[in-house]
Amino acid sequence: MTIETNNPHSWQEAIRVYSQPRVLGMLFLGFSAGLPFLLVFSTLSAWLSEADISRTTIGFFSWIGIMYSIKVFWAPIVDRIPLLFLTNLLGQRRSWLILSQTGIATGLLLLAFTTPENSIQLFAIYALIVSFSSATQDVVIDAYRIEAMEKEYQAAMAATYVLGYRVATLAAGAGALYIADFINWQAAYIAMAALTGIGIVTTLIIQEPGHSIKTDTLAHEEQLINQLESRVHVKGLAQIITEWFSAAVISPFAEFFRRTGKYAIIILLLIGTYRITDITMAVMANPFYLDLGFTKSEIASITKLFGFFLTITGVALGGILVVRFGIIKILLLGSILVITSNMLFAWLSVIGPELTMLALVIGSDSLAGGIATAVFIAYLSSLTNTAYTATQYALFSSLMTLFPKLIAGFSGIIVDSYGYFAFYIYSSILGLPALLIIIYLLKNARAYKNTMGH
Numbered sequence: 001m002t003i004e005t006n007n008p009h010s011w012q013e014a015i016r017v018y019s020q021p022r023v024l025g026m027l028f029l030g031f032s033a034g035l036p037f038l039l040v041f042s043t044l045s046a047w048l049s050e051a052d053i054s055r056t057t058i059g060f061f062s063w064i065g066i067m068y069s070i071k072v073f074w075a076p077i078v079d080r081i082p083l084l085f086l087t088n089l090l091g092q093r094r095s096w097l098i099l100s101q102t103g104i105a106t107g108l109l110l111l112a113f114t115t116p117e118n119s120i121q122l123f124a125i126y127a128l129i130v131s132f133s134s135a136t137q138d139v140v141i142d143a144y145r146i147e148a149m150e151k152e153y154q155a156a157m158a159a160t161y162v163l164g165y166r167v168a169t170l171a172a173g174a175g176a177l178y179i180a181d182f183i184n185w186q187a188a189y190i191a192m193a194a195l196t197g198i199g200i201v202t203t204l205i206i207q208e209p210g211h212s213i214k215t216d217t218l219a220h221e222e223q224l225i226n227q228l229e230s231r232v233h234v235k236g237l238a239q240i241i242t243e244w245f246s247a248a249v250i251s252p253f254a255e256f257f258r259r260t261g262k263y264a265i266i267i268l269l270l271i272g273t274y275r276i277t278d279i280t281m282a283v284m285a286n287p288f289y290l291d292l293g294f295t296k297s298e299i300a301s302i303t304k305l306f307g308f309f310l311t312i313t314g315v316a317l318g319g320i321l322v323v324r325f326g327i328i329k330i331l332l333l334g335s336i337l338v339i340t341s342n343m344l345f346a347w348l349s350v351i352g353p354e355l356t357m358l359a360l361v362i363g364s365d366s367l368a369g370g371i372a373t374a375v376f377i378a379y380l381s382s383l384t385n386t387a388y389t390a391t392q393y394a395l396f397s398s399l400m401t402l403f404p405k406l407i408a409g410f411s412g413i414i415v416d417s418y419g420y421f422a423f424y425i426y427s428s429i430l431g432l433p434a435l436l437i438i439i440y441l442l443k444n445a446r447a448y449k450n451t452m453g454h
Contacts, residue, residue: 017156017323018316022148025206026157029141030164032097032199036104036134037165038172039111039192040064040127046177046286046296047185051116055287059412062283062405064124067131069402071139075394076252078139091208093147096140098203103133105196112189137199142397143390146381147209155327158377159319162370166311171195174304181296252388253395259385263441267383270437272399274335274376277342277431278369279404281424283411288345288420293353302358307366314370319378321371327379332438334372339431341368346424376400 017023038044041062048058078096082088086095107130116123145157172192179188257264289299321330344361351357380396407430414423 017153017319018160020149020153020156023153023156023160026145026160027164027167028198028202029144029206030161030166031168032101032164032196032202033134033138033141033161034165034168035172035192035195035199036108036130036137037068038169039108039176039189040131040134042282042286043172043176044127045283046290046299047180048116049287049290050185053116053120055284055412055416057120057412058287059283059409059415061124061127062411063409064127064131066402066405067128067135068138069398069400069405071135072391072394072398074136075139075391078136078394079143079388079390090203093140093144094203094206094208097137097144098200100133100137100140101196101199101203104130104137104199105193107133108189108193108196112186112193115185138397139390139394142381142393144206144209146384146389146393147386154381155322155374155378156319158381159315159374162315162373162377163312166308166315166370168195170304170308174300174308177296177300177304181300252385252391255385255388256383256392256395266437266441268399270434270441271380271396272403273431273434273437274331274372275400276404276407276434277338277427278365278372279401280408280411280430281342281345281427283408284415284420284423287415288349289358291420292349294355294358298355298358302355303362306359307362310363310366311370314367314372315374316370318371318374322375322378327375327382328438328442330371330375331379332435332442334368334375335431335435335438337368338372339428339435341365342424342428342431346421346428349420349424 044061045058048061049055053061082092083095083099086098089095090098107126110126110129111123114123114126141161145161146154149157176188176192179191260267285303286299289303290296294302318330318334321333341361341364344364348354348357348361380393380400383396384392411423411427414426
């Protein structure tokens, strides 16, 4: 992994990276990944809030998003198991994409034809279908993104991916809110289900990426299989299953710990805490705006539409800064910006429903979030070995959201008990551990870098 840029690129070279065709192509896959996320997260929270569901229940509802955090458990299946007929026709990555995208569309339609007032349990099950299918799609898209281009382009690939992702969240956020405001929530979710067609068409157009495995990785994998078989004496089908489990499940994790050595736990702690601030605060975002007195159209215009343009600015800037300065320094910058911008929400909770102040707060938060998101995706991508792309990245991205999602589930309790001001101070403080870890890695950059070659 590149901790700092050994041969720094010029500003012109850093900007020109966005002209690469496959870098541009990630826009559409990013859109496909981003569309369902808000529909089971903050947009769904707005629907639940308007349906007069308690804030505590809304907070617990965010646990549906834990599917994104435990996808590592089925990532080895996505990485290694072919789908009958589809894999022969489309390839490993594209066949799983089609399957997961179909699941997303189905789940959204099921949500559209029910309401939380009538059956909150059934509503939760349908949201779970969307979340599971979306998490599976993320596993495949992440693997495709890493395998499609060399590591030096991963920051730019991450940036255009996030751009597409944010366009989708604009549709699933502002677009859904506008439709719900002028028609109803059912119409909004039917429209979102129709937009999943963009991802399906993209999957049919793109080519299957190459998938190479280094000789030393294969040697370690074979050694691990032999060691396991020497301890577990099985034959026939049991032996086949044992070999597959060793290669697909055990080897990816063993390879990561072998490569990173003493820094493995520190890296995993960073991954698990870097996004804790923005994930925790996002659960209560739409209820916060509504409780302050903003209308759904004002929320859509400022937090979604205006925030979108600041986010993509931050994403593009993050990609350029990584190419120019390397990853760790920009990780530090992103962490500081996210914590600082989150404090502004506490300020807004005191001021009240002032549109100018909302725009200032959302602009700062969106710019900070764009930079932090782009650099963090590039960081996670750089940690993977292409022999286990889907499984290792799923591990990292699962850890990225698991602890924050668990913490976020209690957001409603904090708001109900102490108010929004205390909640945003609390969510800002949660970002400090990641900041301290990055400072530690920056001080030990040379030794850390030597453990990351792969």
